[in-house]
Amino acid sequence: MEYSILQVALVFIVTFICAIDQFSFLESLYQPIVTGMVIGLILGDVQTGLIVGGTYQLMTIGNMPVGGAQPPNAVVGGIMAAVLAISAGLDPTAAVAAAIPFSLLGQYGVTLIFTIMSPLMSKADQYAHEANPAGITRLNYAGMGFLGLIFGGVIRVHLREHLGGVDVANIVNSITALQTPALIVLALIGFGLAFWDYQIQVKFKVAGPALATEGGEEDGI
Amino acid sequence: MASKDMATSEYIIPEHYVDTTPAAPLDQKTLNKMVWRSLFLQASFNYERMQACGWLYAILPGLEKIHTNKDDLAASMSHNMEFFNTHPFLVTFVMGIVLSMEQNKSDIPMIRAVRVSAMGPLGGIGDALFWFTLVPITAGITSNMAINGSIAAPFIFLIVFNVFQFVIRFWLMNWSYKMGTNAIGILTENAKEFTRAASILGVFVVGCLTVCYGGTKLGLVIPNGETSSYAAQTATVKNDEVSKFDDMVYDTDGTTPLATTDADGNDVTAGVTDLGNGYSEVTYMTVATTPVTIDIQSILDGICPKLIPLGITLMLYLLLAKKNWTPIKCIGLILVIGLVGSGFGIWPSIW
Numbered sequence: 001m002e003y004s005i006l007q008v009a010l011v012f013i014v015t016f017i018c019a020i021d022q023f024s025f026l027e028s029l030y031q032p033i034v035t036g037m038v039i040g041l042i043l044g045d046v047q048t049g050l051i052v053g054g055t056y057q058l059m060t061i062g063n064m065p066v067g068g069a070q071p072p073n074a075v076v077g078g079i080m081a082a083v084l085a086i087s088a089g090l091d092p093t094a095a096v097a098a099a100i101p102f103s104l105l106g107q108y109g110v111t112l113i114f115t116i117m118s119p120l121m122s123k124a125d126q127y128a129h130e131a132n133p134a135g136i137t138r139l140n141y142a143g144m145g146f147l148g149l150i151f152g153g154v155i156r157v158h159l160r161e162h163l164g165g166v167d168v169a170n171i172v173n174s175i176t177a178l179q180t181p182a183l184i185v186l187a188l189i190g191f192g193l194a195f196w197d198y199q200i201q202v203k204f205k206v207a208g209p210a211l212a213t214e215g216g217e218e219d220g221i
Numbered sequence: 222m223a224s225k226d227m228a229t230s231e232y233i234i235p236e237h238y239v240d241t242t243p244a245a246p247l248d249q250k251t252l253n254k255m256v257w258r259s260l261f262l263q264a265s266f267n268y269e270r271m272q273a274c275g276w277l278y279a280i281l282p283g284l285e286k287i288h289t290n291k292d293d294l295a296a297s298m299s300h301n302m303e304f305f306n307t308h309p310f311l312v313t314f315v316m317g318i319v320l321s322m323e324q325n326k327s328d329i330p331m332i333r334a335v336r337v338s339a340m341g342p343l344g345g346i347g348d349a350l351f352w353f354t355l356v357p358i359t360a361g362i363t364s365n366m367a368i369n370g371s372i373a374a375p376f377i378f379l380i381v382f383n384v385f386q387f388v389i390r391f392w393l394m395n396w397s398y399k400m401g402t403n404a405i406g407i408l409t410e411n412a413k414e415f416t417r418a419a420s421i422l423g424v425f426v427v428g429c430l431t432v433c434y435g436g437t438k439l440g441l442v443i444p445n446g447e448t449s450s451y452a453a454q455t456a457t458v459k460n461d462e463v464s465k466f467d468d469m470v471y472d473t474d475g476t477t478p479l480a481t482t483d484a485d486g487n488d489v490t491a492g493v494t495d496l497g498n499g500y501s502e503v504t505y506m507t508v509a510t511t512p513v514t515i516d517i518q519s520i521l522d523g524i525c526p527k528l529i530p531l532g533i534t535l536m537l538y539l540l541l542a543k544k545n546w547t548p549i550k551c552i553g554l555i556l557v558i559g560l561v562g563s564g565f566g567i568w569p570s571i572w
Contacts, residue, residue: 025261026260030388034375036375051370092368115267115268118270122273124265127276129300131292133281140261140265143266
């Protein structure tokens with residue numbers, strides 16, 4: 001089935017909003033049960049959208065992004081499942097299975113954004129030292145914008161590839177083995193950082209001669 | 222990490238605010254505004270500070286009202302830009318309590334300690350409460366409705382989920398702000414003890430996170446010779462051939478039957494049962510050799526579970542604290558260790 005430009009644009013906008021919503025705002029709009037219906041509305045088959053959304057939702061329950069670790073992304077997965085089911089006429093379960101590799105791309109997208117936002121935090125520090133609330137606000141908008149754009153981009157590439165008959169999913173599939181170690185690595189670094197951050201901020205104090213006269217109450221923590 | 226950066230090294234966060242007169246209590250409108258802003262807690266989520274920038278964004282309206290002195294606002298914003306991570310729906314609890322302390326112009330180390338010790342436990346509670354309870358229940362029921370073609374399903378999900386979310390956000394904000402304001406007197410009187418207690422809790426929280434999320438295991442297995450054991454076999458043979466099995470049925474003294482335990486842990490004894498039709502069922506033993514290995518991971522687990530994640534965390538801490546490494550450099554190092562170690566079989570293989 002051919003997509004009209006309007007439909008592609010609408011899918012892009014939905015993806016953009018849901019990409020942001022998965023971490024900010026209502027944190028429920030992005031769930032496949034909702035996106036399935038919305039994509040169904042856009043592509044003209046609400047029933048299929050609902051069924052695929054429900055199926056994907058059941059699969060993704062309990063697969064939530066917890067503690068900064070990223071599961072295969074439900075936004076890209078849910079939207080692509082609905083798109084594949086409606087446009088390629090796939091069986092709902094088959095569409096859900098076919099969307100899994102795409103959800104991994106979403107996962108990488110999130111990890112990428114979370115990584116490139118890290119260096120920007122020194123900018124945030126600078127705004128804070130200058131007491132500049134507008135700068136902080138701008139950074140937050142930028143973060144959401146990046147996330148929305150990269151997701152919109154991922155979906156748009158998928159739509160085009162899908163039409164062109166090229167399956168990018170295969171490429172992603174071949175490197176799935178990397179995902180778990182990579183996420184654990186990032187999580188551990190986070191804890192190292194948290195611990196370190198914590199250590200400077202609560203100022204480990206050595207009970208020196210001067211402090212000893214005060215009873216050395218701040219002897220460590 | 223900011224204090225290590227060239228550009229920001231001049232700024233040192235003070236321990237006390239310049240203006241220590243408590244500010245007027247925040248009005249309901251400001252509190253509500255901050256609840257709405259708390260929706261964007263994770264807008265600029267990243268691996269360095271996690272929700273710090275979103276957290277600061279959320280409490281800014283309150284901070285701007287509280288700190289009319291610009292230096293104080295800078296100090297407050299700076300210490301609120303430190304690492305922050307909690308559950309997005311329960312964050313308003315931390316906001317309320319921190320804002321009540323800011324409003325009373327408490328010492329910055331104390332505010333910091335309260336913030337750190339409140340955020341960790343809430344993160345765990347929130348994950349269990351929302352992601353593993355509310356979502357499975359609401360989404361589970363409505364998914365089945367959607368699969369049956371009910372267009373109401375997504376709307377029911379959204380309404381139920383968000384009613385919960387907003388009730389909790391608004392209630393926690395108001396409750397903890399009031400509680401914080403009331404408790405502030407007690408807190409300030411015992412500031413030193415309280416800060417210390419809260420700080421110890423903070424260290425626990427980081428330790429727990431390491432245990433919960435660190436999953437690195439050693440794949441190293443050292444071969445350590447072989448072991449022999451009996452494996453029971455059963456055969457039905459003619460009565461006059463039974464004596465051929467004597468060696469495999471009885472011990473060297475010729476009378477004690479051999480015994481072993483099978484894979485299920487049941488005792489098996491060798492022996493001969495006469496079936497009465499000229500045949501006997503003989504249970505005899507064969508010797509099986511199996512290689513013995515030393516699994517380093519299980520030895521480490523015996524000493525202290527999750528020793529490797531702890532080691533990695535401490536190593537990264539040392540690199541960050543003592544060697545001024547940047548997070549990106551750490552990510553690179555861990556990637557190299559992971560890939561190379563996996564190639565040599567130190568970690569479970571991913572190749």
